[in-house]
Amino acid sequence: MSAVTYVEAIVVGALQGVSELFPVSSLGHSILLPAWLGGAWQRDLSIGKDSPYLAVLVAMHVATALALVLFFRKDWVRIIGGLWTSIRRREVRTPDQRLAWLLVLATIPVGLAGLLLESVLRDFLGKPVPAAIFLALNGGVLYAAEKFSRPSKAAAEEDTVDFSAEDTMVMRAVSVEEATDVRLAKLRVGEAVLIGAAQILALLPGISRSGITMVAGLRRGLGHEDAARFAFLLATPVILAAGVLKMPTLFAPENHASLGPALVGSVVAGVASYISVRFLTGYFETRTLTPFAIYCVVAGIGSLIFFAV
8 A cells, every 4th residue: 555645644634633523523534535535645545454544543643632631631630630549548529539430431331342343343334435424424413412402400500519529628719621520520420431432433434423422411411511521531541542552553664654744644633633622612612513413414415425326
């Protein structure tokens, strides 16, 4: 297979950085874009087994995860600190401790499913027509979630935050992020695991990880802002672990020619991811998934007609 060029890596890096966090499926777009462009792009950007393109995408996923870690760095310090104190003291009492364990438990289903199914599903469904079908279905699911989901009473009472479980009685300023995490920590274990397990569907090319996780959160009564935040927090360890696990494939002898483009594309992907998460965390404070749903349906059906006819 041909090596990925610098121009291809830059374009795909920007696409990866945006589509991984926007609810429009990065894997689906990574399959459809080369097919739409055709020619050398379709030849170079194939996700077949042992493909240099696949190795480059792995590096870009790591860059996306690092961008998420950077954006939520203060939150991860609190969450990891909560996990550490919970283990050391053998207690789950504070919101940070509870949220840490919810994230751990909610990540287990998709981690196991990814190890068992990702390669099989990618090789079997990693083609333009299945990707187009699932992209259109992704849009339908996003639209249905907006039409039929209603925030619960608890989600509507966002301004009421209880910090009574904390050790200190000293009054302090509470950040918006901390207030959101307190609400997320009130999720029941089963609810958090179900929301996290929704990421398994993102193994299907065209189904968005962030989108399907948000849909699951909305169905459990979360508001858009809380659902988006929980989706991004859940995605970070999954994307990072999957990328690091597969990173050695990038350094295989057959992929040496793609190392330079992979580095450049990863930088682009990281920057695009940071800008995307910054935009989306503000966007979902007041807006919905509907525009993304319409885009996915139109792009999916259009691609299906183009490739199937």
